[in-house]
Amino acid sequence: MSNLLEVRGVSKRFGGLVAVSDVSFSLAEGEIIGLIGPNGAGKTTLFNVVNGVYKADQGSITFAGTDITRYSPDKVVHLGLARTHQIVKPLNDLTLLDNVTVGACFGREYLGKTAARKVASEVLQQVGLGDRAEMTARSLTIAGKKRLEVARALAAKPKLLLLDEVLAGLNPTEVATMIELVRKIRDTGVSVLMIEHLMQAIMSLSNRIVVLNLGRKLAEGQPDEVVHNSDVVEAYLGFPDIVDKLTRAD
Amino acid sequence: MILRRPFFWIILVIAAGFIYAPLRGNNVSLREDLILVAIAIILASNLNLMIGYTGYVNFGHIVFYGLGGYVGLYLTTVRNWNLVLSAVVAGAVVSLCAFLFGLAILRLRGAYFALATIGILQAVQAFVSNFDPWGRSTGMYLSFTSYQSLGGARRALWITYFLIIAVMALSMIVSLAIKNSKFGLGLFAIREDEDAAVVLGVNATLYKAIIYSVSAFLPAVAGALMFFKNGMIDPSIAFEYMLSLEGIVMLMLGGQGSVIGAALGGALYEKLRSYLLTNPVLSNFHLVIAGGLLLIVVLFAPGGLIGWVYRLVPRARKVIE
Numbered sequence: 026m027s028n029l030l031e032v033r034g035v036s037k038r039f040g041g042l043v044a045v046s047d048v049s050f051s052l053a054e055g056e057i058i059g060l061i062g063p064n065g066a067g068k069t070t071l072f073n074v075v076n077g078v079y080k081a082d083q084g085s086i087t088f089a090g091t092d093i094t095r096y097s098p099d100k101v102v103h104l105g106l107a108r109t110h111q112i113v114k115p116l117n118d119l120t121l122l123d124n125v126t127v128g129a130c131f132g133r134e135y136l137g138k139t140a141a142r143k144v145a146s147e148v149l150q151q152v153g154l155g156d157r158a159e160m161t162a163r164s165l166t167i168a169g170k171k172r173l174e175v176a177r178a179l180a181a182k183p184k185l186l187l188l189d190e191v192l193a194g195l196n197p198t199e200v201a202t203m204i205e206l207v208r209k210i211r212d213t214g215v216s217v218l219m220i221e222h223l224m225q226a227i228m229s230l231s232n233r234i235v236v237l238n239l240g241r242k243l244a245e246g247q248p249d250e251v252v253h254n255s256d257v258v259e260a261y262l263g264f265p266d267i268v269d270k271l272t273r274a275d
Numbered sequence: 276m277i278l279r280r281p282f283f284w285i286i287l288v289i290a291a292g293f294i295y296a297p298l299r300g301n302n303v304s305l306r307e308d309l310i311l312v313a314i315a316i317i318l319a320s321n322l323n324l325m326i327g328y329t330g331y332v333n334f335g336h337i338v339f340y341g342l343g344g345y346v347g348l349y350l351t352t353v354r355n356w357n358l359v360l361s362a363v364v365a366g367a368v369v370s371l372c373a374f375l376f377g378l379a380i381l382r383l384r385g386a387y388f389a390l391a392t393i394g395i396l397q398a399v400q401a402f403v404s405n406f407d408p409w410g411r412s413t414g415m416y417l418s419f420t421s422y423q424s425l426g427g428a429r430r431a432l433w434i435t436y437f438l439i440i441a442v443m444a445l446s447m448i449v450s451l452a453i454k455n456s457k458f459g460l461g462l463f464a465i466r467e468d469e470d471a472a473v474v475l476g477v478n479a480t481l482y483k484a485i486i487y488s489v490s491a492f493l494p495a496v497a498g499a500l501m502f503f504k505n506g507m508i509d510p511s512i513a514f515e516y517m518l519s520l521e522g523i524v525m526l527m528l529g530g531q532g533s534v535i536g537a538a539l540g541g542a543l544y545e546k547l548r549s550y551l552l553t554n555p556v557l558s559n560f561h562l563v564i565a566g567g568l569l570l571i572v573v574l575f576a577p578g579g580l581i582g583w584v585y586r587l588v589p590r591a592r593k594v595i596e
Contacts, residue, residue, distance in 0.1 A: 099478045138455075
């Protein structure tokens with residue numbers, strides 16, 4: 026199977042700060058990859074480079090056979106790569122329906138407004154916001170806004186969805202609902218690359234995990250092997266053997 | 276389609292009223308009153324496309340009106356072109372200029388964009404004041420023969436009036452059509468959060484340049500018609516900075532983002548202004564009152580008149596757009 030997303034040797038600097046340094050990984054169609062790492066590891070910057078908000082200083086990004094390294098974000102969406110934001114960006118004074126219609130209008134299928142509206146109400150239903158379609162985005166709770174982010178991205182009918190901490194700030198019930206939603210999205214054939222701090226979610230959803238630390242790729246592999254990788258444990262907790270100690274105390 | 280929107284027919288009724296009222300009894304002074312109201316509506320409606328729809332404050336909107344006036348008057352007097360053709364060409368030329376300006380200055384956001392629009396106004400005014408073919412600072416005068424082709428001055432003024440009313444109706448129809456289109460939705464997304472809009476697939480750079488250019492077209496046509504009617508133009512009346520600011524007051528007063536809000540604000544402000552200007556006691560204070568009004572609206576009714584109506588009757592949104 027060919028790779029849907031291919032990130033090769035990507036670096037991004039801000040002045041003297043190297044936010045992402047020589048990161049490579051690939052994602053196959055239908056896969057869910059979890060992207061983890063301590064705060065400031067460069068995860069969101071990597072997302073921004075992949076979807077074109079920032080231009081990579083080095084390296085290349087190929088999506089579905091097209092080199093998108095120099096593409097602007099709006100062109101990237103047309104190819105079928107949509108994303109959500111860690112800090113939600115609702116279109117506050119528009120209704121939820123309009124918010125999601127924007128996603129459908131300017132997404133991969135570039136639908137006309139009437140068709141986009143239909144898609145938008147379906148997607149709102151799918152994420153569980155169907156009954157609030159006529160409310161303004163401003164009036165939603167944080168959990169609602171996170172779902173709205175997902176809905177807008179989904180309405181673009183993406184082949185690959187980048188989810189940036191959609192679980193952060195949600196309560197346990199909301200987390201469970203969201204995990205279920207991500208699983209359903211995967212089942213419709215959309216591949217997912219997700220940044221997440223919540224290990225329980227990452228472990229249960231991901232096929233593979235990529236770990237970033239200080240802008241570099243630290244590890245990559247199956248969820249089980251990654252969490253027991255001593256470099257990863259050290260990056261998070263400082264002591265490589267702490268896992269053993271903790272599990273022994275159990 | 277737009278024909279199915281009730282508000283489209285309301286616009287046509289308003290325009291018909293503007294035509295019928297002065298025609299009945301051949302009331303020339305009413306016509307002159309209404310022409311100013313119509314110009315205010317045209318300016319406010321097109322400014323609304325930038326401020327209300329896209330969220331970009333344009334302090335130099337009047338530059339389109341003045342430049343359109345110059346190009347129009349040049350074509351009708353020096354080139355002896357017919358009025359309608361001159362006005363449309365003036366609109367097209369100014370629109371094209373705006374598109375090019377737009378590509379340059381629309382990279383700026385917020386206050387920086389607003390400052391750049393003032394710069395454009397000043398630059399164009401300085402250019403025109405030194406441009407020989409357009410009479411430098413003394414401006415241009417219409418030769419009386421230009422009225423001849425329209426069947427004499429009396430008829431020419433009526434024809435110009437009807438054309439201005441047509442431009443007024445067209446301004447509102449364009450606003451309405453854009454508001455209900457996919458293009459309009461893209462603009463609203465830019466207004467709410469430009470970064471989010473781009474990530475959702477809106478080509479913000481292009482959209483902003485297009486709307487900036489669209490918002491220039493009809494004001495330029497109106498300028499060409501209005502200065503033809505007045506028979507003269509010079510830099511200080513063509514690029515009246517105050518009128519640019521007053522356009523913003525009109526918009527805030529009526530309710531930005533709403534088609535009828537912009538029109539209503541334009542009409543009301545213009546009536547208020549002519550009342551104040553002709554009142555012996557208050558005539559020197561009209562800008563003071565305009566400023567006070569703006570302050571009151573911004574503080575207590577940020578949605579303007581229409582926002583207030585929407586709050587009272589939420590269902591009004593469906594009919595009054």
